[in-house]
Amino acid sequence: MKSPCIDICKFDGRTGWCVACGRTKEECRGWKKAPRPRLISLSAELPRRLAKLAARDAG
Incomplete structure (x- = not known):
């Protein structure tokens, strides 16, 4: 399964x-x-994690 990495690698504290x-x-x-x-389970979880980070940053 292909990695979702886009070579930015900056981790939220x-x-x-x-x-x-x-x-x-x-x-x-x-x-x-x-x-x-x-990998399938984690791939399904990633959009929720990214949305949570984006919502927190927007608020």
Whole structure:
């Protein structure tokens, strides 16, 4: 499964999520070795994380 990384790699201090892709540093490091069901689950979660970061920044 293709990585959601867009080579910005800046992590939010509160959540630990990358502001570009929504993953944590640990999730980024383990992406290539993670089982497919975990990648699917995480991929479904990333848009919610990014929306939460955007809403917090907008408010």
